[in-house]
Amino acid sequence: MNTVHRRHEFTLCLQTELKGIKAKAQKFEDDIELWRGRFTGAPEYNSVIASRLAVWEQSEREENEMALKIMRSYIPANISELSAKDLRDAAEEYGSMFTVDLSEYIKTKRLLWWVIMHPEDISKQNFLAGAHVGSFRDIGSYDVCELRAVYAAMPQTFEMDNTPGKVGLKAAWRTGLAERLKSLIQQQRQETVPGGWDPIN
Numbered sequence: 001m002n003t004v005h006r007r008h009e010f011t012l013c014l015q016t017e018l019k020g021i022k023a024k025a026q027k028f029e030d031d032i033e034l035w036r037g038r039f040t041g042a043p044e045y046n047s048v049i050a051s052r053l054a055v056w057e058q059s060e061r062e063e064n065e066m067a068l069k070i071m072r073s074y075i076p077a078n079i080s081e082l083s084a085k086d087l088r089d090a091a092e093e094y095g096s097m098f099t100v101d102l103s104e105y106i107k108t109k110r111l112l113w114w115v116i117m118h119p120e121d122i123s124k125q126n127f128l129a130g131a132h133v134g135s136f137r138d139i140g141s142y143d144v145c146e147l148r149a150v151y152a153a154m155p156q157t158f159e160m161d162n163t164p165g166k167v168g169l170k171a172a173w174r175t176g177l178a179e180r181l182k183s184l185i186q187q188q189r190q191e192t193v194p195g196g197w198d199p200i201n
Contacts, residue, residue, distance in 0.1 A: 049175060060185070066148075067145045067149040070145060072149075077116050111135050115153045119154065123158050124159050128170060147184065154174065
């Protein structure tokens with residue numbers, strides 16, 4: 001009876017955790033649509049956001065580049081060819097150690113693979129569709145160092161972002177990632193997080 005009860009509790013725990021993950025993913029999904037609506041619906045949006053981002057990028061460039069160097073020490077250049085076990089074996093050869101959880105995390109979080117890619121190659125990625133889209137939609141699962149590194153590696157614009165019905169979706173995703181990163185940095189520095197610019201109100 002105790003075993004059955006424990007299994008029931010474990011199942012409930014997993015269901016609760018799954019709901020939380022889905023809720024976070026849906027939240028960012030909604031945010032992307034919000035940013036895309038602003039991107040396409042407010043003529044002044046592009047210039048205002050671009051100006052703000054340029055100033056912010058310059059102020060955070062050094063720390064973003066430092067995070068990129070750190071993350072590159074974790075992600076091998078041939079990550080796409082390696083299994084999670086290969087990652088652990090390679091780390092051991094270099095006198096380091098990857099836990100099972102860490103190796104699985106690196107292998108499944110494909111957004112992190114961008115840190116070892118060229119910006120031009122990243123710009124051609126169709127990352128908001130396909131089997132691995134969750135890695136890119138669930139921005140809330142990444143920490144500040146990881147997002148700094150990804151942001152430093154990202155191109156300014158993406159190709160194939162004019163599909164009918166999805167115009168500006170990648171640009172909106174990039175803006176959403178930037179806003180999430182800014183929020184994490186402000187939290188880390190214990191700064192007040194101001195409300196975002198809203199072209200509608």
